[in-house]
Amino acid sequence: MRQETANQEPIITPGWIIMPYKYSVGALASKFFIALRDNKKIMGVKCSKCNLVIVPPRSICSKCYSKLDEFVELDGKGTLLTYTVVHYVPPVEGLKPPFAYGVIQLDGADTGFTHILGEVDLQSIDVGMRVEAVFNENRQGNILDIKYFRPLASNL
Numbered sequence: 572m573r574q575e576t577a578n579q580e581p582i583i584t585p586g587w588i589i590m591p592y593k594y595s596v597g598a599l600a601s602k603f604f605i606a607l608r609d610n611k612k613i614m615g616v617k618c619s620k621c622n623l624v625i626v627p628p629r630s631i632c633s634k635c636y637s638k639l640d641e642f643v644e645l646d647g648k649g650t651l652l653t654y655t656v657v658h659y660v661p662p663v664e665g666l667k668p669p670f671a672y673g674v675i676q677l678d679g680a681d682t683g684f685t686h687i688l689g690e691v692d693l694q695s696i697d698v699g700m701r702v703e704a705v706f707n708e709n710r711q712g713n714i715l716d717i718k719y720f721r722p723l724a725s726n727l
């Protein structure tokens with residue numbers, strides 16, 4: 572017998588889980604994070620078949636599905652494709668709202684790279700503005716080794 576649920580009130584149960592975990596990021600991402608940590612370099616992977624450059628690295632080309640393993644070094648500068656201003660407290664230590672996340676197309680890359688925007692007046696952020704990576708002094712081998720992207724001086 573079928574039970575009617577369309578007009579049924581949903582029951583919502585609040586919860587909070589904090590769960591320590593570890594996982595291997597894989598060979599490509601390990602090389603990417605080691606370059607960030609040890610050399611303040613942002614590395615992408617280039618498809619030898621269609622020349623697409625993807626950052627952060629992926630093992631398969633998103634355009635032609637070829638296997639990717641050719642690394643290219645990017646200079647950490649790029650163009651803001653889009654952004655959002657965050658007004659809530661996120662579960663990432665050290666960020667106090669309001670702040671902005673941006674999607675940046677790094678020079679020499681064909682994909683968007685999402686990260687925090689810093690040293691910027693939130694009212695003056697604009698799509699198309701030029702930005703550059705700022706690295707943390709104490710790098711751990713993760714994406715927050717890039718502290719944020721800030722506007723290039725030529726934007727000011």
Ligand SMILES: [Zn+2]
Pocket residue numbers: 618619620621622623632633634635636637
């Ligand atoms: Zn390709």
